[in-house]
Amino acid sequence: MPDGGAGDRRLEVSVDRVKCCGYAVCVGLCPEVFDLDEDGLARVLTTDIPAALEDSVHHAAASCPEAAISVTAAIATPSEEHIIRG
Numbered sequence: 001m002p003d004g005g006a007g008d009r010r011l012e013v014s015v016d017r018v019k020c021c022g023y024a025v026c027v028g029l030c031p032e033v034f035d036l037d038e039d040g041l042a043r044v045l046t047t048d049i050p051a052a053l054e055d056s057v058h059h060a061a062a063s064c065p066e067a068a069i070s071v072t073a074a075i076a077t078p079s080e081e082h083i084i085r086g
């Protein structure tokens with residue numbers, strides 16, 4: 001689990017609610033991270049993505065028919081963050 005030290009890597013996941021149509025493909029592929037809210041649109045359940053779920057998160061993002069899921073990997077250093085993949 002990240003502790004904020006040099007070299008910690010983490011995923012930042014977000015859903016574009018304008019693009020999301022509530023097909024729930026993401027929920028089916030990774031229910032630990034995605035759920036539908038009361039409006040029937042996807043939401044991200046946690047900002048702390050366990051390493052064991054990273055592949056599922058990427059798979060869900062790639063499978064979204066509306067390309068509504070963004071996944072960014074970042075490395076946190078004591079003074080700054082470096083985005084390494086969008």
Ligand code: SF4
Pocket residue numbers: 015019020021022023024025026027041042063064065066067068069
């Ligand atoms: S798969 Fe895409 S369109 Fe479907 S609920 Fe998830 S984010 Fe929304």
